[in-house]
Amino acid sequence: MNVFRLKKLSLSFGIILVFFFSIPIQAQTLSAVEILQRIDQNLSSESRVVNSKMIVHSRRTDRTIVSKTHAKGEDHSFTEYLAPAREKGTKMLKLGKKLWIYSPSTDRIIQISGHMLRQSVMGSDLSYEDLMDDKKLTTHYRAQVTRTDTLETRMCWILELTAKEADVSYYKRTLWVDKERFVPLRQELFAKSGTLLKRVDMNNYERIQGRWYPKKFIFKDMLKTGKGTEFIVNSIRFNVPIPGYIFSKAALRR
Amino acid sequence: MIRFLLKGILRDRHRSLFPVIIISLGVMLSVVLHAWAGGILGDVLNFTARFSAGHLKIVTRAYAKDMDQLPLDLALDHLHSLLDTLQHSYPNIEWTPRIRFGGLLDVPDAHGETRTQGTALGLAIDLLTPHSNEVKRLRIKQALRRGHFPSRPSEILLSDTFAQKMQLQPGDTVTFIGSTMFGSMAMQNVVVAGTISFGVTAMDRGSLIMDITKAQKILDMNDACGELLGYFKGGRYRPELAEQIKTKFNTQYSDPKNPFSPQLLTLMDQNDLASMWDYISSMLSFMIFVFILAMSIVLWNAGLLNGLRRYGEVGLRLAIGEEKGHVYRSMLWESLLVGILGSIVGTLFGLLVAYILQENGIDVGNAIKSASMMLPTVFKARITTATFFIGFIPGIFSTLLGTMLSGVGIYKRQTASLFKELEN
Incomplete structure (x- = not known):
């Protein structure tokens, strides 16, 4: 009985030891690139369908904009705005580096390019470039x-990212990466x-389809x-088949 | 004595011609400079008041801080009740709402796809009310270059340069893309009714003029406007009255704790006009001072030469018993007459040049292509009452100063040796 107890105790002790030392071991062994790869595994996907709402806190009032986005890889994205009434029916299509907007009131498809891509989307703190920016961090x-830091009780690595090429929205990024979940808590x-x-x-x-994903940005x-803009993910589905016609200019007028 | 001196000046050209020419030239330059600087400054004030600042302007306190960014989200609301209050409290001021806004103009091709785009600076005013004072104030009908004046809310005017750059013709439909007062996307198709050219660089670069009721609809600004402009009846800016109204209004309605409370600004509070006015005024004073100084030195030198030439005459006058002070005073009187003569001639020529500049001006459009101030492209002079007198200040003072300095030599002459000198 005592021998059995001792074995059980040593096993428990072993598990605790492994638990305690596993994170620092990971930290010591994982390179910055590997951490980025783990982040990409959580945040990037082949395709996704997102129902979201954006709450824009301006100086005068707060506005809530509801939208549904279909996205495929880094280059294809289609967003339809569902509410409020003024925005309803507005659609955005991103193909590669190009972005088109359709507004039902004008029945026009308008290409947004150049410095306009850096303008705010619907008065929010997001630019069109931010909306289009779905690039894998490891690639760019x-x-x-x-160093390491603690953010809202979670242990983090601080990663300094520098762009490999000039063709990115932000030349430098600083990421607070959750050591346990491999997700950025702040950028x-x-x-x-x-x-x-x-x-x-x-x-x-939240844990969604085997990955950690933030429901609120x-x-x-x-x-x-x-006062900033909240982007709330109401629901998200990863790696779902999306018909090709969605990512066409014809779909903007449908 | 004056008559005697005047005869001497007119009959002895050696005594007067050179100083009169020098003074005339200097006075002419002063008159032209004064009229031209005054003309430019006056135009800047006038254009700024008409196109952007008004004689008075009411905006929210937050808007006033970032006015250059045209922050529509900080616009004035409850416009109608504010207008009622103002019309009741200040009946001698005409209040008119305006919206200045930025946006993108998208020009479609034959398939409705984007052909070209350009950034437009919008100005929404009361365009469609019959006999609108705003149309008169901005002289829009006179500024029309192509097409016709808008007759419907969906029609706009574009600056001619901008329309040409975008290859737009009157009658073409374009899409305006901007942001509403609440930050939403604003997209609207509008028709280019005509093109305009104001002759003001800042307005002719990329202006879009739209009726204010249409702009309020597009920009979601029901009962709101960006700026509420006030103009004194009679059209003349009255700085003291403007300051009084500002103090009274801001004490009564402006709350430093509320960024959306209204704040009244005078014309001089905007676009750094007050500091520009002070700067140009002090520059003018400085230039006139430098001119007087330079002319005095020139005339001092001329006086010395004259003194040498008239050495014998002065010596003789002293020798026959004329008092030194009397000789000195008579020379001062003489120089005063020379100064007046030179100033009259210089002012006449100066007025002639100023008149030519007032009527024709000098086109500096290419040099101020990127100017953000309300600068006219043609710099014109303006003849005012002051133009008739301004030249007399340097003309007379420099002559007197020059003679005072050169005439000091009279007191150094020794009466005892005068005859000996004259014998030589």
Whole structure:
């Protein structure tokens, strides 16, 4: 009996030891690139369908904009705005680096390009580029773990990301990455000059289809005086088949 | 004595011609400079008041801080009740709402796809009310270059340069894309009724003019406007009255704790006009001072030369017993007459040049292509009452100063040696 107890105790002790030391071991062994890969595994997917709402906190009032997005890979995305009445029926199509907007009141399909892509979407703290930005971090950034930190009781690595090429929305990013879940809890986005442009807090993480995904993003444009924009994911489905016609200009008028 | 001196000046050209020419030239330059600077400054004030600032402007406190960014989300609301209050409290001021807004103009091709796009600076005013004062104030009908004046809310006017750049013709439909007062996307098809050219760089670059009721609809600004402009009846800006109204209104209605409470600004509070006015005024004063100084030195030198030439004359006058002070005073009187003569001639020529500049101006459009101020493309002079007198200040003072300095030599002459000198 005592021998059995001793064995059980040593087994429990072993499990506790493994638990206690597993995270630091991971931290020591994982490179910044591997951490980024784990983040991409959580956040990126072949395709996804997202029902979301965006709450824009402006100085005068708060507005809630409801939308449904179909996305495939990094380059294909189609968003339809469902509410409020003024935005209802507005659609956006992204194909590669091009973005078109359809508004039912004008029955026109308008291409948004150049500096307009950096403009705010519907008065929010998100730009069209932010909406289009669904790139895998590993593909476009070099990363370096600089230190560790605690954010809202969760242990984090601080990753400094620098763009590999100039063709990205933000030249530098600082990520607070949850050591356990491999998801960013906060991102600070910088211009090449080093100016902090935006801060994004990601929380309400949920386990969805075997991955951790934030149900709430809080965007704050650091150059604006507003109170920020909440982007709330009501539902999300990963790797669902999406018919090809969705990602066509014809679909904008349907 | 004046008659005697005047005869001397007119009959002895060696005594007067050179100083009169010098003074005339200097006075002419002063008159032209004054009229031209005044003309430009006056035009800047006038254009700024008419196109953007009004004689008075009411905006929200938050809007006033970021006015250059045209922050529609910080616009004035409850417009009608505010207008009622203002019309009751200040009946001698005409109040008119305006909306200045930015946006994108998208021009479709034959298939309705984007052909070209351009950034437009919108101005929404009362365009469609019959006999609208705004149309008169901005002289829109005179500024029309192609097409016709809008007759429906969906018709707009575009700056001619902008329309040409976008290859637009009157009658073409374009789509305006912007943001509403609440930040939503605003998209609306509008028809280009005509094109305009104001001759003001800041307005002619990318202006879009729309009726305010249509703009309120597109920009979701029901009973709201970006700016409420006030114009004194009679059309003349009255700085003291503007300041009084500002103090009274802001004390009564503006709440520093509420960013959306109204705030009244005067014309001079906007676009750094007050500092520009002070700067140009002090520059003018400085230039006139430098001119007087330079002219005095020139005339001092001329006086010295004259003194040398008239060495014998002065010596003789002193030798026959004329008092030194009397000789000195008579020379001052003489120079005063020379100064007046030179100033009259210089002012006449200056007025002639100023008149030519007032009527024709100098086209500096290419040099100020990127100007953000309400600068006219043709810089014109303006002849005012002051133009008739301004030249007399440097003309007379410099002559007197020059003679005072050169005439000091009279007191150095020794009476005892005068005859000996004259014998030589």
